[in-house]
Amino acid sequence: MKKKQARAGKPFKVALLGNPNSGKSTLFNALTGLNQHTGNYPGVTVDKITGEAILQDDKSGAPLTAYILDLPGTYSLYPKTLDEEVCYNVICDDKNPDCPDAAIIVADATNLRRSLFLATQVFDLGIPSVLVLNMIDFAKAKGLHIDEEKLSRSLGIPVLSTNARKKTGIEALKKILASGLRPPGKTLIDVKKFIEPALLDEVRLMFPSKTGYGLYQAVNNQTGISHFKTEPQKADKIKELIKSYHYEKHKVQTAMTIERYKFINDIVRDCVLVNEEEKRKSLSARIDRALTHRVWGYFIFLLILFLIFQSIFFIAPYPMKAIEFLFVKISEAGRNYLPPGELTSLLINGILAGLSGVVVFIPQIALLFAFIAILEDTGYMARVSFLMDKLMRPVGLNGRSVIPLMSGVACAVPAILGTRVIPGRKERLITILVTPFMSCSARLPVYTLLISLVIPATHTYGYFNLQGIALMALYLLGFIAAISVAAILKFFIRVKEKSYFVMEMPLYHLPKLSVIGVSIYQKVKVFLLEAGKIIVIISIILWFMASHSMPGVFSRIEKQYNNRDTVQKYTPAQLNAIVSSDKLKSSFAGKAGRVIEPVIKPLGFDWKIGIALITSFAAREVFVGTMGTLYSADSQDNTMSIRQKMAAATDPHTGKKEYTAATGISLMLFYAFAMQCMSTLAVVYHETKKLKWPIIQFAFMGALAWLASFVAYHIIK
Amino acid sequence: MLIALLTSLDKLKKGERGTIISLNEGEQALKFMEMGCTPGEEVVVDSIAPLGDPMAIIVSGYKLVLRRSEAALINIEKSL
Numbered sequence: 001m002k003k004k005q006a007r008a009g010k011p012f013k014v015a016l017l018g019n020p021n022s023g024k025s026t027l028f029n030a031l032t033g034l035n036q037h038t039g040n041y042p043g044v045t046v047d048k049i050t051g052e053a054i055l056q057d058d059k060s061g062a063p064l065t066a067y068i069l070d071l072p073g074t075y076s077l078y079p080k081t082l083d084e085e086v087c088y089n090v091i092c093d094d095k096n097p098d099c100p101d102a103a104i105i106v107a108d109a110t111n112l113r114r115s116l117f118l119a120t121q122v123f124d125l126g127i128p129s130v131l132v133l134n135m136i137d138f139a140k141a142k143g144l145h146i147d148e149e150k151l152s153r154s155l156g157i158p159v160l161s162t163n164a165r166k167k168t169g170i171e172a173l174k175k176i177l178a179s180g181l182r183p184p185g186k187t188l189i190d191v192k193k194f195i196e197p198a199l200l201d202e203v204r205l206m207f208p209s210k211t212g213y214g215l216y217q218a219v220n221n222q223t224g225i226s227h228f229k230t231e232p233q234k235a236d237k238i239k240e241l242i243k244s245y246h247y248e249k250h251k252v253q254t255a256m257t258i259e260r261y262k263f264i265n266d267i268v269r270d271c272v273l274v275n276e277e278e279k280r281k282s283l284s285a286r287i288d289r290a291l292t293h294r295v296w297g298y299f300i301f302l303l304i305l306f307l308i309f310q311s312i313f314f315i316a317p318y319p320m321k322a323i324e325f326l327f328v329k330i331s332e333a334g335r336n337y338l339p340p341g342e343l344t345s346l347l348i349n350g351i352l353a354g355l356s357g358v359v360v361f362i363p364q365i366a367l368l369f370a371f372i373a374i375l376e377d378t379g380y381m382a383r384v385s386f387l388m389d390k391l392m393r394p395v396g397l398n399g400r401s402v403i404p405l406m407s408g409v410a411c412a413v414p415a416i417l418g419t420r421v422i423p424g425r426k427e428r429l430i431t432i433l434v435t436p437f438m439s440c441s442a443r444l445p446v447y448t449l450l451i452s453l454v455i456p457a458t459h460t461y462g463y464f465n466l467q468g469i470a471l472m473a474l475y476l477l478g479f480i481a482a483i484s485v486a487a488i489l490k491f492f493i494r495v496k497e498k499s500y501f502v503m504e505m506p507l508y509h510l511p512k513l514s515v516i517g518v519s520i521y522q523k524v525k526v527f528l529l530e531a532g533k534i535i536v537i538i539s540i541i542l543w544f545m546a547s548h549s550m551p552g553v554f555s556r557i558e559k560q561y562n563n564r565d566t567v568q569k570y571t572p573a574q575l576n577a578i579v580s581s582d583k584l585k586s587s588f589a590g591k592a593g594r595v596i597e598p599v600i601k602p603l604g605f606d607w608k609i610g611i612a613l614i615t616s617f618a619a620r621e622v623f624v625g626t627m628g629t630l631y632s633a634d635s636q637d638n639t640m641s642i643r644q645k646m647a648a649a650t651d652p653h654t655g656k657k658e659y660t661a662a663t664g665i666s667l668m669l670f671y672a673f674a675m676q677c678m679s680t681l682a683v684v685y686h687e688t689k690k691l692k693w694p695i696i697q698f699a700f701m702g703a704l705a706w707l708a709s710f711v712a713y714h715i716i717k
Numbered sequence: 718m719l720i721a722l723l724t725s726l727d728k729l730k731k732g733e734r735g736t737i738i739s740l741n742e743g744e745q746a747l748k749f750m751e752m753g754c755t756p757g758e759e760v761v762v763d764s765i766a767p768l769g770d771p772m773a774i775i776v777s778g779y780k781l782v783l784r785r786s787e788a789a790l791i792n793i794e795k796s797l
Contacts, residue, residue, distance in 0.1 A: 075752055076751040078747065078751070080744060080747075080748060111777070111778060114752060114779070117751060142778075250747070253747060254742070254746070254750070257747065257750045257755065258750070258755055261750070261755045292764060292766070293767070295767075297767060382782070386771060386773065387766060387767065387768075389766065390766060390768040390771070500748055501783060501787065502748060502749065502781065502783040503782050504752070504780070504781060504782070505780035505781065505782050
């Protein structure tokens with residue numbers, strides 16, 4: 001039996017369990033507010049969400065903190081998926097540091113039967129529990145009336161209903177938690193009916209604190225279970241026992257599942273009153289007729305995608321410009337008031353520039369997450385999955401991959417953070433790996449510059465602008481690359497988890513502000529803290545490379561131009577541009593550009609493009625600014641000026657133009673395919689929890705970019 | 718006569734109903750049972766995705782979506 005509730009001194013740990021879509025997160029938000037932390041379970045890519053709820057001790061009235069662990073939503077404790085394995089290891093292993101003192105089980109009142117399946121499994125493990133009925137209003141609308149008192153008596157545990165959205169019942173739940181829960185008085189399913197008592201007794205010797213159902217769980221599952229990882233000899237012993245007793249795992253489990261549902265059906269028949277008159281055709285069914293219609297369904301989906309992108313591209317630029325403006329002002333102030341020197345340069349051109357590159361992403365991330373959270377919370381995402389699954393399946397993705405993939409057109413960072421909604425690990429990993437092929441908004445300035453440089457602005461067939469067609473082709477190419485690479489990766493990626501498509505189609509809900517708010521808050525926080533760290537460090541390295549050289553080199557350049565001739569020949573601005581250009585060319589970044597030149601020469605790129613490729617790693621659009629500095633454009637913000645300089649550039653040896661159609665197209669293809677975004681790599685690392693995946697992604701995207709550019713350059717040349 | 722009524726869930730058309738007789742053994746069968754598809758439960762095909770797959774069924778009072786390949790594992794007796 002479980003020990004009694006921990007009191008003063010020891011932390012009081014409560015696990016929150018429930019089916020997916022049971023309103024568990026809303027209840028968690030209501031209990032903890034923003035006292036939430038996201039961490040990891042050791043070794044797996046499942047988020048560990050914890051929070052603190054402040055209770056009042058019922059005797060002394062003193063405040064008592066309950067540590068609430070929001071476990072992933074599952075339908076059962078039997079571990080088939082990683083989410084279920086995490087639940088199992090927390091609930092069933094009393095040596096686990098997260099093993100709770102009590103459990104809150106959230107039941108969807110519209111779906112009591114299925115909710116009770118998980119709930120009764122937890123009771124049978126002997127964990128002190130309380131059952132919370134959520135979505136009572138939806139149940140009433142369906143004509144279901146639940147007798148809470150009767151249910152509480154049949155199960156032997158407290159039952160109460162809450163409406164997390166209206167925050168009713170939350171105080172009552174806190175009171176029940178504070179008053180101390182007791183282990184359930186009875187066992188609902190007698191395992192002795194299914195397993196030989198002698199076998200049970202032998203297993204009990206190994207796990208004396210487990211209940212009968214706990215022992216059955218130990219017999220049925222050994223892989224991935226934490227208490228067997230620490231004591232593998234016990235797993236071996238059980239495997240021997242299974243053989244000697246001729247124990248048939250699946251048969252027993254099937255029989256017990258059927259028995260459990262029989263028991264639940266009896267309770268439900270007893271405690272739930274169905275009012276046939278109130279049972280009308282639900283609103284959800286009527287909405288579904290339109291949203292999953294063979295024509296309207298797809299039309300509405302495209303319309304929703306269109307509206308999302310319109311609003312992102314319409315709204316996001318305002319706060320982004322404001323953020324950029326703010327950073328420019330801070331940099332200016334820094335330049336004006338701080339003493340010139342190394343430290344100031346590091347602060348302004350290294351750290352501040354890096355920070356600005358991080359913060360400027362926030363509006364896009366927040367907006368995209370607002371939309372994704374709304375689609376998920378209302379239940380529409382499940383419908384998208386239903387509509388799109390067959391289309392996505394041949395390439396190893398599933399219906400839920402569509403929204404993250406499409407979000408990649410705005411920015412791969414929020415798109416990858418959004419892959420959490422994809423249930424299968426394999427499908428999720430493939431989506432993460434191919435999303436950066438989608439043409440993101442940072443590629444647009446690069447494409448605009450290069451297209452205007454090498455594609456003539458003529459009209460073909462009288463109507464179509466050739467430059468416009470080129471831009472569209474680049475976007476299409478990104479999409480085709482994403483889909484084709486997914487189809488190939490499907491054969492190479494092995495995930496230890498079996499993938500099921502089977503999913504619940506939840507009823508439509510109005511989106512809940514708290515769920516959307518918390519989702520935005522969490523994603524922005526992950527990005528700022530996790531990705532931000534890496535981005536700032538790499539920005540500092542890039543700053544160092546671009547602004548430093550071997551001792552004496554820069555002062556020689558300054559001296560070279562500091563004479564009467566040059567001062568008379570150029571305006572101060574021109575002179576400044578020439579000096580900056582020469583400095584960058586001879587900096588460490590310039591040297592690195594020369595080092596990689598042999599690799600990129602076959603693509604038609606010289607070492608100057610090499611420098612831009614390196615600095616682009618901060619963000620693709622940096623390409624434009626770097627080109628501006630290299631060709632000492634008067635104003636780096638002016639694409640026209642950079643374009644003219646680049647168009648006029650000739651090779652000093654051959655006298656030929658540097659930017660031919662072949663070089664330009666080769667360069668565009670390189671930007672279309674190569675993984676040149678450290679923010680994305682940082683987020684991929686965070687989401688996969690393995691260094692292996694961003695490295696593999698960087699390698700295959702780079703290889704594809706190199707090949708495509710090589711082929712294109714040699715055909716066109 | 719009765720033999721003709723035994724079929725698998727994937728063969729049902731929209732609006733048709735039946736009762737679950739058994740599930741082909743395996744991990745997937747357990748997953749379905751956990752989600753409420755136990756022998757004796759009545760199922761109704763709510764809709765089929767416009768591209769022909771997956772399908773949505775009503776079971777145990779809620780809507781469940783599954784691929785046809787998964788539905789083929791569920792043996793049912795079709796109601797007329």
